[in-house]
Amino acid sequence: MSRQTVKTKIVFSDSFDPWYNLALEEFLFHKVEKNQIILYLWQNQNTVVIGRNQNPWKECRCTLLEQDGGKLARRLSGGGAVFHDLGNLNFTFIMDRELYDLHRQLQVILGGVNSLGIQAEFTGRNDLTVDGKKFSGNAFYFEKDKAYHHGTVLVHVDGEKVGKYLQVSKEKMAAKGVQSVQSRITNLRNCLPNLSIEEMKGTLMESFQSLYGACSDPMHITDGDYDLSGLYEKYSSWDWRYGKTPQFDLVLETRFPWGGIELGFTLRQGKIIDSTIYSDAMNAHLIQEISASFLNRTLNSAELLLALESLQIQEEDQMILQDMKEWIDKKVKDV
Template sequence: MLNQDIHTKIIRSLSFDPWFNLALEEHLLNQIQPNEVIFYLWQNKDTVVIGKNQNAWKECRCKRLEEDGGKLARRLSGGGAVFHDLGNLNFTFIMDKNLYDLEKQLKVILNAVKSLGIDAKFSGRNDLTAKGKKFSGNAFYFREHSAYHHGTILINTDLMKLTNYLQVSKEKIASKGIDSVSSRVINLMDLQNNLTIDQMLQSLKQSFVDIYGGTTNEIQVDRDNYNIKDLYDKYASWEWRYGEAPKFDIVFENRFPWGGIQMGLSLKNGHITSAKIYSDAMNSKLIQKIASSLIGLPFDMNAILDTIKNIDTKDPIIITDIQNWLFQKSKQL
């Protein structure tokens, strides 16, 4: 039964500029009202979008992308790098945090895809698959009173460009038992050859209304009728997209079931003066919390382990895995 008290909106961006679309996404998150759910639909032209804590140069062939007229963007959420072009459609559920329900949100996407004659399911930590191959990657971001869940839908994406611009670590590929990034993804058009972006848009809107209520009427937005300059400037800035790539005195690197991690530490007089953790872990805030907790500590593994152990989190597996890994590292120092 539908919850008649939920207020819904469908918003569609007519812009293909990733910096605008991500700025709009954050603006909508900032403006979300109690008991409200927004279904936001958007597309980017030739873009690599990296997770909040990822190293741009490690995940993307940045020079090649920009020389070809593409753009690099960084989102708020964790997770890995993805390629967007106009053969891909993005969705975001933006909502009052009390309404966050991953199963319900995924049902909107899965039902929309199934209504077009394609069998799909949720797989792994954040993928939607068909015929055993990924057509959608999902990521998540939470604040105190609001949240979002966003993802991609590969319909007719240029997989040659995807392979050309993304640099996926050999460890990540090996952990999934595959030979290349292109071998594990699929376009939905390969399963339904007459499928169009517009068909998917209409199917998604209808599925959203079937599950959340409201109407399929969409609010169309672009840069000409929506002024979010401050947020746009943030997403377009070098500092946000690339950040610093400092030289670290010590670098530790490993891959876990929940994601990869590269920890860089700078030292002075035996103390940690800066700490940076690059990761595609979904919990972007926890990764940042771990890094900031290390600053000022003596470079003593017992002190580091004690500090990490006492971090309050709902993801204890990440803390335990990092503790065990660093403890093993300490034996090699």
């Protein structure tokens, strides 16, 4: 596909409401055209956003956040919990799936940051860092013919609030080799003290257009420009954000290099009648498929291994499946 023919668009949200901004993100995702890529820039005020399969009660001090006037939001993509305030700029690349190229998309962010004289790099499974500390986490979502890749750019986020509202497991901190989430992240203002959100927007727009081609003036979307009522209702609903919190008969928990797993089973006469997996793994769809595969199976390792072997998965997910098989085989035998 010729890069010269790619259609480009830049969209700003003028809202700071996370439920509205996530609704707009999904709206743009469903509207993206063949051979088009959209750069969507947005900000949330005093918000914790959790990954598609995460347990809000374990990731966020939800009551404290809401008492302080903050909001909990859940996105479509996998990955871990993040705190947003107006010192953070969110970006989303929304595109025809044939255009998906993670390294090229990340080059937009790295190119923009580097053009400011800040030396940034891509490290780990989804982080952009400066001097070993993360200023941007990234997550991804795919459907048949569309994809999006979104992330954060920490310009001057309130680090105290990050520690106040996020509660990260000791196992995850140990895996990262740090003492706290605050010690692992950094603001770009630590490198460039006068950096503003507007300047960051400008440099990302320039970098985007230099890589993908010039486009018309950015669209500024305000509440009421599109009918997002159905999507807004979804993202603001209790069921979407918190979901059910069943009393499981059996809970198994571990951490792999690719993410943590908390597997909960509800049983009736030895059969699994409900299966829930909480995880910060990046592949949200795969985690849901694994969870669904256990339904109506007898609780023994042979049955659960058959369930996992029945899944049709991509080559890049084989390692995850193999890790799950070995863990399930050992843990269920021990039950």
